Amino acid sequence: MQTNPYISAIRPYQPGKPIEEVEREYGLHAIIKLASNENALGPSPQALLAAQKALMRSALYPDSRSFTLVQKLAEGHALPHDHFMIGTGSDQLFMLLALVLLNTQANAVISEYTFPTYAIAVHSVGAELRIARASSNLGHSVDHLLEAVDPSTRVIFLDNPNNPVGSYLPGREIERLLQSLPPDVVVVLDEAYYDFVDAPDYVSGLEYIGRYPNLIVTRTFSKAYGLAGLRIGYGVSHPPLIELMKRVRLPFSVSHVALAAAEAALSDTEHLAKTRALIWTERPTLAKNLAQCLPLVLPGAGNFITARTPIPAQDLFQRLLERGIIIRPLGAMGLPDFIRVTVGLPDENRTFLNALKSVLE
Numbered sequence: 001m002q003t004n005p006y007i008s009a010i011r012p013y014q015p016g017k018p019i020e021e022v023e024r025e026y027g028l029h030a031i032i033k034l035a036s037n038e039n040a041l042g043p044s045p046q047a048l049l050a051a052q053k054a055l056m057r058s059a060l061y062p063d064s065r066s067f068t069l070v071q072k073l074a075e076g077h078a079l080p081h082d083h084f085m086i087g088t089g090s091d092q093l094f095m096l097l098a099l100v101l102l103n104t105q106a107n108a109v110i111s112e113y114t115f116p117t118y119a120i121a122v123h124s125v126g127a128e129l130r131i132a133r134a135s136s137n138l139g140h141s142v143d144h145l146l147e148a149v150d151p152s153t154r155v156i157f158l159d160n161p162n163n164p165v166g167s168y169l170p171g172r173e174i175e176r177l178l179q180s181l182p183p184d185v186v187v188v189l190d191e192a193y194y195d196f197v198d199a200p201d202y203v204s205g206l207e208y209i210g211r212y213p214n215l216i217v218t219r220t221f222s223k224a225y226g227l228a229g230l231r232i233g234y235g236v237s238h239p240p241l242i243e244l245m246k247r248v249r250l251p252f253s254v255s256h257v258a259l260a261a262a263e264a265a266l267s268d269t270e271h272l273a274k275t276r277a278l279i280w281t282e283r284p285t286l287a288k289n290l291a292q293c294l295p296l297v298l299p300g301a302g303n304f305i306t307a308r309t310p311i312p313a314q315d316l317f318q319r320l321l322e323r324g325i326i327i328r329p330l331g332a333m334g335l336p337d338f339i340r341v342t343v344g345l346p347d348e349n350r351t352f353l354n355a356l357k358s359v360l361e
């Protein structure tokens with residue numbers, strides 16, 4: 001078999017450990033999963049109802065143009081329909097962008113600590129991946145990103161807020177990046193955690209879409225809307241880029257169930273408000289309590305907290321697993337002394353903190 005050598009060189013993505021696997025391996029029940037930044041409140045109830053109704057139409061192919069969802073998004077963001085692209089999660093959009101923008105002669109720039117799917121997308125098409133050093137707080141540095149750009153750079157992937165660190169770049173830094181780049185370098189601004197930011201100087205990239213045709217902003221229904229299992233997200237950019245992405249997206253990849261759920265979720269403002277309220281009360285409490293037993297807790301803008309551990313993070317992960325709690329050790333993301341913990345329900349957070357204290361005793 002002759003395969004592409006750059007595919008065999010890809011480091012497989014390491015997902016958070018599924019609940020069912022821990023139940024099987026450890027014979028435990030009532031597992032608490034704080035490993036994948038999912039919504040602790042579950043899906044929007046309105047989305048669930050819509051998904052159930054949509055199941056009745058399962059014999060038919062979905063609308064490949066996602067017309068109704070695009071219409072809702074276009075109204076919500078006050079932008080034309082042709083600025084939107086729906087994908088099976090935002091991660092499909094990163095892959096499509098790699099296909100559209102990169103080749104074996106081009107490169108993509110990412111930051112040192114960032115969402116691992118970008119690297120998979122870049123390597124899948126045999127392009128070079130250039131890694132910009134993080135800033136001193138482990139977050140993104142616009143200066144270092146700009147230094148990493150060369151004449152073969154076609155795209156920068158940037159998550160804001162950033163996973164796994166949890167920091168964010170303020171609007172003025174995003175604008176400085178956009179102003180400083182040549183117009184043929186596309187900025188993919190991944191706003192998966194947009195809904196959880198409460199910092200006054202944070203500005204969504206959607207504010208800049210009008211001025212920068214080389215910008216694409218991605219959002220997901222996996223986090224604040226609680227639909228991670230249905231796989232649906234979207235990108236917003238100028239029509240030329242969107243149109244090329246549509247050419248390479250397989251026509252029926254987004255299911256009609258996901259489309260129906262996403263449409264309903266957008267109208268469920270109550271669920272979104274509850275989700276944000278949960279994060280905005282529990283996130284600071286979790287961070288404060290973690291700071292009492294861990295040497296460094298990073299300020300988090302998403303629905304998770306990242307912290308340095310006094311013992312190897314992998315060991316801590318393992319010992320919590322034995323107590324039925326799944327967190328994320330960050331060795332695979334280049335931070336072997338750090339863990340990432342999703343903000344859960346108050347009870348889940350308390351159980352996790354008690355288990356952590358007993359492990360560290």
Ligand SMILES: Cc1ncc(COP(=O)(O)O)c(C=O)c1O
Pocket residue numbers: 036037088089090091092115159161162163190192219220221222228231232233
């Ligand atoms: C920064 C970031 N972007 C994108 C995603 C993936 O989102 P989706 O479920 O829409 O593929 C995640 C998921 O953890 C993430 O952390």
